[in-house]
Amino acid sequence: MLELISFGEKGYGWLLVQGAWITLQLSFVGFAAALVLGVLIAMATLERRGLRWMAWRVYASVFMGVPSLLVIFLLFFGGAEIVRGLLAPFGIKAKLDMTPFTAGAIGLAIVYSAYMAELVRGAIQNVPKGQLESAAALCIPRTHIWTKVILPQAARLALPGLVNLWIILLKDTALVSLVGLNDIIAQAKIAAGSTKQPFVFYTAAAVFFILFGAVTVRYSRYLRERLERGQRTAQT
Amino acid sequence: MSFDFALAWENLPALLAGAVTTLSLTFPVMALAALISLPMVLARLSKNRLLSGFVVLYVALFRGAPSLILLYLIYNGMAQMDAVRDGPFWFLFSSAYFCAVVGFTLNHSSYVIEILAGGLRAVPAGLVEAAQALSLTPRQVFLRVKLPLAIRYGLKAYQNEVLIFMKSTSAVSAITLVDLMAVANEVFYFTYDPFTPLLSAAAIYWAMTNILRLGFEMIDRRLNHYLHIAGLSDRAGASAAAAEIPVRQNGLTRMFARLRV
Numbered sequence: 311m312l313e314l315i316s317f318g319e320k321g322y323g324w325l326l327v328q329g330a331w332i333t334l335q336l337s338f339v340g341f342a343a344a345l346v347l348g349v350l351i352a353m354a355t356l357e358r359r360g361l362r363w364m365a366w367r368v369y370a371s372v373f374m375g376v377p378s379l380l381v382i383f384l385l386f387f388g389g390a391e392i393v394r395g396l397l398a399p400f401g402i403k404a405k406l407d408m409t410p411f412t413a414g415a416i417g418l419a420i421v422y423s424a425y426m427a428e429l430v431r432g433a434i435q436n437v438p439k440g441q442l443e444s445a446a447a448l449c450i451p452r453t454h455i456w457t458k459v460i461l462p463q464a465a466r467l468a469l470p471g472l473v474n475l476w477i478i479l480l481k482d483t484a485l486v487s488l489v490g491l492n493d494i495i496a497q498a499k500i501a502a503g504s505t506k507q508p509f510v511f512y513t514a515a516a517v518f519f520i521l522f523g524a525v526t527v528r529y530s531r532y533l534r535e536r537l538e539r540g541q542r543t544a545q546t
Numbered sequence: 547m548s549f550d551f552a553l554a555w556e557n558l559p560a561l562l563a564g565a566v567t568t569l570s571l572t573f574p575v576m577a578l579a580a581l582i583s584l585p586m587v588l589a590r591l592s593k594n595r596l597l598s599g600f601v602v603l604y605v606a607l608f609r610g611a612p613s614l615i616l617l618y619l620i621y622n623g624m625a626q627m628d629a630v631r632d633g634p635f636w637f638l639f640s641s642a643y644f645c646a647v648v649g650f651t652l653n654h655s656s657y658v659i660e661i662l663a664g665g666l667r668a669v670p671a672g673l674v675e676a677a678q679a680l681s682l683t684p685r686q687v688f689l690r691v692k693l694p695l696a697i698r699y700g701l702k703a704y705q706n707e708v709l710i711f712m713k714s715t716s717a718v719s720a721i722t723l724v725d726l727m728a729v730a731n732e733v734f735y736f737t738y739d740p741f742t743p744l745l746s747a748a749a750i751y752w753a754m755t756n757i758l759r760l761g762f763e764m765i766d767r768r769l770n771h772y773l774h775i776a777g778l779s780d781r782a783g784a785s786a787a788a789a790e791i792p793v794r795q796n797g798l799t800r801m802f803a804r805l806r807v
Binding site: 374376477481484485487498507509513524 | 610611614615616622624626716717719730745748755756
């Protein structure tokens with residue numbers, strides 16, 4: 311049994327590792343893009359009224375109400391046409407191939423940016439108001455207020471939620487195998503098909519997700535300690 | 547990039563049939579998960595190390611693995627084992643619907659267990675002590691005091707989980723079950739128009755999640771009635787805070803001051 315997932319001639323070990331690497335790449339790219347997009351949306355929608363707020367409510371409602379698989383399918387099959395349609399008014403004729411990876415990364419980024427924005431906005435609002443007031447009183451430029459004062463402190467508050475979202479996103483990358491990405495699930499499926507041992511390979515893939523999720527949660531502690539440096543904690 | 551209304555109308559019955567499959571997967575799984583999570587939570591919180599260890603392992607395994615893998619494992623993996631194939635339950639495991647229900651129940655219930663356990667831990671000790679001091683039996687303390695409060699505490703998290711789970715059922719087409727997502731895909735393969743079927747399916751999914759959300763909000767209003775008394779709602783609080791801010795500030799400060807802190 312173990313021979314099958316070994317790295318030898320008969321084993322499918324390397325195939326699974328390649329798949330795992332693609333899964334990791336996809337989840338890192340998707341997460342980073344979702345985070346950037348989410349922070350930008352959060353910064354733009356701090357005010358609970360106006361056009362931006364309404365636009366955000368529509369965005370959130372749509373992408374939180376629709377399965378991420380559907381968004382990925384839509385981008386994979388129609389993404390090239392959407393981009394063409396968007397660029398046509400500017401006279402740009404773009405020819406673009408949608409690969410499963412790009413469709414997956416963009417889809418995950420769009421869907422998770424909605425959750426991200428919700429989380430980050432909450433964190434920004436929970437940064438003590440005095441921080442902002444003193445920064446404004448010191449005439450610190452606006453960009454510096456954001457990058458040096460507000461966002462680092464918001465990062466500390468948002469971290470538990472971010473770790474949570476990371477785990478959910480990691481598992482959601484499994485769906486991208488359905489549009490043809492050669493990630494760990496697809497490789498496990500290939501190996502299962504040619505050896506008639508699906509149980510071994512699917513278990514191996516499941517163990518990868520469980521272990522990788524557990525490891526990242528464990529190591530997020532170091533990130534937390536770094537973000538919390540200088541914070542006073544109650545002595546009990 | 548265009549939406550073909552005639553095509554959407556023509557395929558609406560098929561899409562709605564797919565939506566019925568989605569729902570007929572969602573509700574049984576919700577019911578099953580609710581049924582098994584209560585004894586599992588009791589086991590999780592019990593002093594027996596073996597029992598609580600089992601539940602911790604169960605949650606770690608089935609919450610950590612993507613539901614797609616669980617589906618493959620049960621649908622394709624179980625079929626490969628002779629013990630299952632020759633066993634008395636083969637007629638169950640050979641059905642994609644049954645396998646999907648089992649797979650999603652394992653995944654969904656592990657989240658529900660965590661939510662319920664968190665809710666039970668959040669019940670104030672003073673309330674439990676007061677109940678004990680009134681000589682309620684342990685059973686009464688659990689059923690009349692702890693459980694109702696835990697359900698109220700966990701309702702919002704449960705709502706989120708149910709919505710996420712319902713959307714994740716869109717992966718069942720991988721094990722040949724024809725749900726809403728699968729119908730939309732079929733239409734796409736026939737017509738080669740990705741936008742009409744997928745956007746129609748998106749609209750149906752959107753409607754389903756929002757109806758479910760409204761249902762949860764009704765339950766929430768009923769259970770957490772005391773939190774929704776006028777004057778305590780956050781809108782009133784926000785406008786009261788907004789009235790207090792001095793007028794002349796730079797834009798960013800004003801923006802913040804208007805927010806609830």
